[in-house]
Amino acid sequence: MLKQERQQLIVDILNEEHKVIASDLSKRLSVSEDTIRRDLKELDHQGIIKRVHSGALRKGPPVEDFSTREGISFETKSNLATKALELIKDDMVLMIDGGTTNLQLVHQLPLSFKGTVITNSPPIAMGFANHEDVEVIMVGGTLFKQSMVNLGIDTCEALDSMRVDMYIMGIYKIDPQMGISVPSMSEALVKKKIASISTEIVGMVTNDKLDTISNHIVCPSNELTYLITENVNQDIKKMYEDLDITVLD
Amino acid sequence: MLKQERQQLIVDILNEEHKVIASDLSKRLSVSEDTIRRDLKELDHQGIIKRVHSGALRKGPPVEDFSTREGISFETKSNLATKALELIKDDMVLMIDGGTTNLQLVHQLPLSFKGTVITNSPPIAMGFANHEDVEVIMVGGTLFKQSMVNLGIDTCEALDSMRVDMYIMGIYKIDPQMGISVPSMSEALVKKKIASISTEIVGMVTNDKLDTISNHIVCPSNELTYLITENVNQDIKKMYEDLDITVLD
DNA sequence: TTGACTTTTGCATGTTTGTGCCTCCTTGTT
DNA sequence: AACAAGGAGGCACAAACATGCAAAAGTCAA
Numbered sequence: 001m002l003k004q005e006r007q008q009l010i011v012d013i014l015n016e017e018h019k020v021i022a023s024d025l026s027k028r029l030s031v032s033e034d035t036i037r038r039d040l041k042e043l044d045h046q047g048i049i050k051r052v053h054s055g056a057l058r059k060g061p062p063v064e065d066f067s068t069r070e071g072i073s074f075e076t077k078s079n080l081a082t083k084a085l086e087l088i089k090d091d092m093v094l095m096i097d098g099g100t101t102n103l104q105l106v107h108q109l110p111l112s113f114k115g116t117v118i119t120n121s122p123p124i125a126m127g128f129a130n131h132e133d134v135e136v137i138m139v140g141g142t143l144f145k146q147s148m149v150n151l152g153i154d155t156c157e158a159l160d161s162m163r164v165d166m167y168i169m170g171i172y173k174i175d176p177q178m179g180i181s182v183p184s185m186s187e188a189l190v191k192k193k194i195a196s197i198s199t200e201i202v203g204m205v206t207n208d209k210l211d212t213i214s215n216h217i218v219c220p221s222n223e224l225t226y227l228i229t230e231n232v233n234q235d236i237k238k239m240y241e242d243l244d245i246t247v248l249d
Numbered sequence: 250m251l252k253q254e255r256q257q258l259i260v261d262i263l264n265e266e267h268k269v270i271a272s273d274l275s276k277r278l279s280v281s282e283d284t285i286r287r288d289l290k291e292l293d294h295q296g297i298i299k300r301v302h303s304g305a306l307r308k309g310p311p312v313e314d315f316s317t318r319e320g321i322s323f324e325t326k327s328n329l330a331t332k333a334l335e336l337i338k339d340d341m342v343l344m345i346d347g348g349t350t351n352l353q354l355v356h357q358l359p360l361s362f363k364g365t366v367i368t369n370s371p372p373i374a375m376g377f378a379n380h381e382d383v384e385v386i387m388v389g390g391t392l393f394k395q396s397m398v399n400l401g402i403d404t405c406e407a408l409d410s411m412r413v414d415m416y417i418m419g420i421y422k423i424d425p426q427m428g429i430s431v432p433s434m435s436e437a438l439v440k441k442k443i444a445s446i447s448t449e450i451v452g453m454v455t456n457d458k459l460d461t462i463s464n465h466i467v468c469p470s471n472e473l474t475y476l477i478t479e480n481v482n483q484d485i486k487k488m489y490e491d492l493d494i495t496v497l498d
Numbered sequence: 499t500t501g502a503c504t505t506t507t508g509c510a511t512g513t514t515t516g517t518g519c520c521t522c523c524t525t526g527t528t
Numbered sequence: 529a530a531c532a533a534g535g536a537g538g539c540a541c542a543a544a545c546a547t548g549c550a551a552a553a554g555t556c557a558a
Contacts, residue, residue: 003505003506003507019251019254021251022544022545023543023544031507031508032507032508032509033544033545034507034508034509034545034546035506035507035508037544037545037546038506038507041546052251052252052253053251053252053514053515053516053543053544053545054251054515054516054543054544054545055251057251057253057254120389122371122372122374122375122387123371123375125371125392126371126372126375126397128392128394129394129397135391135392136391136392136394137389137390137391137392137403138371138387138389138390138391138392138399139389140369140386140387140388140389140390140399140407141386141387141389142384142385142386142387143374143377143385143386143387145377145378145379145385148375148378150387150389154386154407158389158403158407252515252516252517271534271535272533272534280517280518281517281518281519282534282535283517283518283519283535284516284517284518286534286535286536287516287517290535290536302524302525302526302533302534302535303525303526303533303534303535304534
């Protein structure tokens with residue numbers, strides 16, 4: 001395995017797991033701890049990761065994360081959510097999966113909203129605590145703590161008997177050709193299943209999520225009905241519009 | 250667990266609870282008190298927290314209105330939880346349902362605890378965010394916002410295929426003759442189902458929950474294996490002991 | 499292909515860091 | 529004032545680290 005390749009992999013792992021232990025990586029990547037340490041040192045020096053004793057932490061997490069400390073782009077998320085709200089009408093059956101952008105959307109959803117919400121994310125479910133006219137249906141499964149969503153075979157089976165009008169999909173990465181991708185297999189399976197039971201699919205993205213791909217492909221880009229953007233240039237939006245996706249900005 | 254991670258966690262806990270006790274943190278984070286003290290000293294030196302005798306206080310934002318829901322004081326709940334912790338051993342399969350007392354128990358459960366937790370309560374599930382060695386399985390269903398638990402036919406069906414070693418039951422009301430009761434039918438059905446798949450059942454109660462009944466009966470009192478009490482007089486405890494329940498105080 | 503050169507890797511070496519334990523001192527409480 | 533609980537500083541040990549070095553692997557021109 002090439003050095004570049006290995007370092008990219010370390011960054012990917014870090015994006016998924018938010019921390020990494022040198023001795024651990026040594027085993028997983030089958031190289032000596034010294035090599036890992038050298039990699040970590042380089043990546044830290046490039047400013048990509050934060051080196052700490054016995055491992056490394058990710059810096060400004062590109063992946064959704066539930067620690068409260070980042071108000072990174074609160075405004076951006078809020079703007080995305082505001083636009084998404086226009087698509088949501090009373091009496092809809094919504095599926096909302098995890099992610100801080102989706103959580104922000106829930107928080108901005110008026111308390112008067114009346115409808116049904118299906119979710120596999122405990123934080124999203126809890127976000128409806130004060131919505132008296134929303135029936136929340138939680139889909140169970142094995143909790144993935146990094147992204148706080150329920151995944152696994154149980155999740156897929158429970159979804160089998162459901163149908164939803166609109167799927168508010170949490171998007172990690174999207175590329176016009178390769179489609180929507182996520183860093184883990186189980187997450188991909190569940191998202192794929194949800195997509196298959198949804199009439200319309202909505203994604204919200206910022207610059208950094210566009211035109212990149214992750215490990216596991218969920219579905220082709222053109223399965224999206226709406227793509228909501230913020231600070232994205234015209235050329236890129238055009239690419240998605242050519243795929244018959246309604247781009248809202 | 251990494252040092253940085255642990256310190257971040259201390260800050261997080263401090264943000265929620267506005268004060269921390271060193272000896273307490275030692276148990277919850279599964280490190281020695283010396284290490285905690287060193288952490289607190291460092292964080293104080295960085296100006297992040299305010300070190301005081303026996304613990305630390307939060308610096309920045311003033312304390313929120315942190316008054317207790319549910320009448321029972323924070324301290325009482327904490328005491329109940331502490332006693333319950335003695336019953337919990339590694340490698341158990343626990344079922345924990347909703348309620349603030351149970352949530353407190355989760356918060357006090359050491360991070361070193363290794364086992365499986367099944368729950369139908371989103372807040373309980375989220376309480377395990379930092380327990381690396383705990384597999385959390387969420388049981389889905391329709392979210393009941395009053396008590397933040399999933400209920401309904403889906404919940405019962407999902408439970409059908411599970412077995413648990415110990416059920417930490419959230420108790421509303423209990424009467425030696427009439428048994429354990431709850432205010433809603435659906436909650437009763439789910440609790441009944443869980444009780445039927447559990448080897449041992451644990452309940453935690455204070456005075457006000459004892460010798461009263463609610464609308465729907467869950468199960469007879471003597472299905473309990475352990476009853477954990479706080480501020481309950483001897484005569485009443487005796488009544489439960491006569492039913493072959495182990496009363497812990 | 500060969501051979502000179504660079505890069506990358508693993509190992510051996512001392513060194514530093516993190517943690518727990520111990521002893522003695524300080525603080526708060528009754 | 530007495531006493532328990534909390535804290536400071538030192539010691540010890542293991543884990544993690546930096547450094548130098550040599551072998552292995554890759555690069556490139558002839």
